[in-house]
Amino acid sequence: MKTPIAYFLIVSAALFTIGTIGVMVRRNALVMFMSIELQLNGVNLALVAFSRMHGDLTGQVITFFSLVVAAAEVVVGLAIIVNVFRRRRSTNVDDLSLLKW
Amino acid sequence: MSPDQLVFWVFAPISIGSAIAMLFQRNAVHAALLLIVNFLTLAVFYLVLDASFLFAVQVIVYAGAIMVLFLFVIMLLGVDRNEALAERLRWQRPAAVLLGLGVMAELTFAIRAGVGFATKGAEAFATTANEGGNTLALSKVLFRDYFFPFEATSVLLIVAAIAAMVIAHRQRRAITRAEQTATPVAEAEPEPVS
Numbered sequence: 454m455k456t457p458i459a460y461f462l463i464v465s466a467a468l469f470t471i472g473t474i475g476v477m478v479r480r481n482a483l484v485m486f487m488s489i490e491l492q493l494n495g496v497n498l499a500l501v502a503f504s505r506m507h508g509d510l511t512g513q514v515i516t517f518f519s520l521v522v523a524a525a526e527v528v529v530g531l532a533i534i535v536n537v538f539r540r541r542r543s544t545n546v547d548d549l550s551l552l553k554w
Numbered sequence: 555m556s557p558d559q560l561v562f563w564v565f566a567p568i569s570i571g572s573a574i575a576m577l578f579q580r581n582a583v584h585a586a587l588l589l590i591v592n593f594l595t596l597a598v599f600y601l602v603l604d605a606s607f608l609f610a611v612q613v614i615v616y617a618g619a620i621m622v623l624f625l626f627v628i629m630l631l632g633v634d635r636n637e638a639l640a641e642r643l644r645w646q647r648p649a650a651v652l653l654g655l656g657v658m659a660e661l662t663f664a665i666r667a668g669v670g671f672a673t674k675g676a677e678a679f680a681t682t683a684n685e686g687g688n689t690l691a692l693s694k695v696l697f698r699d700y701f702f703p704f705e706a707t708s709v710l711l712i713v714a715a716i717a718a719m720v721i722a723h724r725q726r727r728a729i730t731r732a733e734q735t736a737t738p739v740a741e742a743e744p745e746p747v748s
Contacts, residue, residue, distance in 0.1 A: 454602070454679075455556040457695045459671045465679060465720040466661035468592070471573040477650035481621050482718050483582050483628060487589050490620070491573055505603040506669070508676030508683045513605050514593055517696065520615055521707040525714035527620050538631050539711045539724065548707055 454505075462500035468495030481535050482544045486527070540548050558602045569595035582628045593617040595608060604679050607689045 468491055475488030497516045504512025535545060541548055572591040579585040597612040676683070684691050695702055
């Protein structure tokens with residue numbers, strides 16, 4: 454393998470940054486959620502790249518756990534979004550200002 | 555140019571391009587489809603990085619299961635709703651992009667300082683860490699060193715499944731009874747007036 458590991462880390466940092474900007478810019482709860490998935494995937498790529506760099510499989514195991522946690526998070530998060538949509542008829546997070554003082 | 559470099563330079567622009575394009579999609583379905591493209595390019599990166607098991611898991615779990623769940627919920631909530639692009643705080647969008655670029659610069663600097671742009675992967679990864687194939691080697695690490703966390707994730711998945719059922723459950727009977735009593739009155743009232 455001749456590609457430097459840093460290139461993969463740069464791509465992972467870029468994906469994380471794009472996910473961060475997405476969470477801050479978009480107002481649709483579903484798209485914000487997708488941006489969070491993008492952040493998680495960016496970190497996963499960094500973990501796999503570090504695993505390759507050090508010749509140690511622990512990074513891949515942690516990526517595996519991160520996948521499981523992401524799946525659980527998506528299930529609960531989407532259930533919450535569906536529930537909010539039933540009450541408010543909207544997925545726009547600006548409409549959810551009940552707890553704002 | 556070696557094969558893995560070629561794969562990287564083909565798929566890295568697709569990956570970042572699809573991620574950026576996702577931000578500009580007003581339709582949530584298009585955003586989800588671009589995210590699937592991004593996840594598939596990440597799967598290719600895993601393959602280049604000698605993590606073939608995670609390649610398969612990424613395609614099945616992320617590009618398959620999770621994104622299908624996303625699309626299912628988008629369809630459930632109505633596809634034709636386009637997001638209102640009006641922003642409550644006028645400075646929020648430029649501030650977000652500016653701070654994001656700051657994060658990117660910081661991470662690049664950290665990578666340069668901590669890893670260096672010339673560091674290659676460990677030599678002979680396939681015969682040392684991946685001895686006997688990636689899946690076998692990964693299972694050895696997972697079931698020997700990380701067995702307890704692995705069992706804990708099974709509890710996590712069960713809790714998440716039950717939580718989703720509890721949160722998304724609708725009490726049908728109470729709503730239909732209320733509607734049954736409410737609708738005849740609402741329909742009958744205007745008639746005597748007119």
